[in-house]
Amino acid sequence: MKEKWISYPTILEGETVELIPLEKEHLEELFSAASDKELWALIPTDCSDKDLFYKSYEFALSERETGNQYPFVIRHKETGKLIGSTRFFEIYPADRKLEIGWTWITKEFWGTAINLECKLLLLTFCFDILKTNRVQLKTKDNNFRSRKAIEKIGGVFEGILRKDKVLIDGSTRNAAYYSILDDEWNVAKLKIETLIKEKQSTL
Numbered sequence: 001m002k003e004k005w006i007s008y009p010t011i012l013e014g015e016t017v018e019l020i021p022l023e024k025e026h027l028e029e030l031f032s033a034a035s036d037k038e039l040w041a042l043i044p045t046d047c048s049d050k051d052l053f054y055k056s057y058e059f060a061l062s063e064r065e066t067g068n069q070y071p072f073v074i075r076h077k078e079t080g081k082l083i084g085s086t087r088f089f090e091i092y093p094a095d096r097k098l099e100i101g102w103t104w105i106t107k108e109f110w111g112t113a114i115n116l117e118c119k120l121l122l123l124t125f126c127f128d129i130l131k132t133n134r135v136q137l138k139t140k141d142n143n144f145r146s147r148k149a150i151e152k153i154g155g156v157f158e159g160i161l162r163k164d165k166v167l168i169d170g171s172t173r174n175a176a177y178y179s180i181l182d183d184e185w186n187v188a189k190l191k192i193e194t195l196i197k198e199k200q201s202t203l
Contacts, residue, residue: 004067005093005130012121016078017114019086019121021064022071027057029082030073039104042143044167052168060087060102067091074105074118083109086118088126090136097134098126113199119153120192127185134179141174150178152195154188 012019022030034040037048047053063069071087084105091098100122105114126132139146141160151157155178164175180188 003093005091005098006067006070006088008064010070010125012072012125014117014121016076017083017117017121018075018077019072019118020075022057022060022073022085022087024058024061026073026082027054030057030085033082033084033106034104036107038107042140042146043104044140044165044173046168057085063089067093071102074114076109076114083114084118086122088122095134096130096132097136098130098132099136099138100126101137111199113196115149116153116192116196116199120189120196123180123185123188123192127182131182133182137178137180138175139178141176143176147176147178153192154180154184156180156184 009021011021031050031053034047034053035050037046040046040048045052045056047056057071060069060071064071068091069087069089070091072085073082074084074086075081076083084103086100086103088098088100089102100119103115103118105118109115123135126135137150137155138161139150158177158179161175161177163172165173167173
């Protein structure tokens with residue numbers, strides 16, 4: 001069995017959110033948050049579909065057992081509500097690398113500092129605790145909002161992987177790949193912290 005690089009339960013706590021391990025008992029509330037189809041417009045798997053949602057998130061739970069993924073739910077500390085999800089996957093301890101993805105938050109928190117805070121928590125854990133060499137992020141090549149967001153936090157564009165994934169409707173996705181390396185982390189961290197302060201100052 002693959003080495004489990006991330007111990008269970010790993011919980012990452014920030015100022016406004018807490019990233020806690022996904023559990024089966026979260027699925028009903030999480031699906032309620034995920035059922036807005038607009039959340040998935042530029043994401044390969046449309047988890048506003050109940051069957052796809054449960055299949056995807058039950059698979060994530062099974063992958064945690066093998067060490068291949070580590071899924072989180074995003075809990076809003078003030079309200080206690082689940083407002084989204086994110087995860088580590090493509091986890092390769094021997095190469096000291098992994099990917100952050102499957103990230104979404106409910107529309108009421110779009111444009112706030114919450115996504116940035118989640119990225120700060122995840123990346124800090126990767127570079128300061130796991131001592132990763134590389135953290136990968138990817139998105140659809142035509143998801144320009146996501147690409148711009150990745151670049152703003154210090155993600156370095158590496159290229160387009162063409163026809164990277166076959167989607168449920170049979171079409172294909174081109175993926176834009178980015179990464180942050182260990183020796184780039186201090187600069188990226190400062191960028192994220194600055195962006196969070198800017199978002200908070202506009203509230």
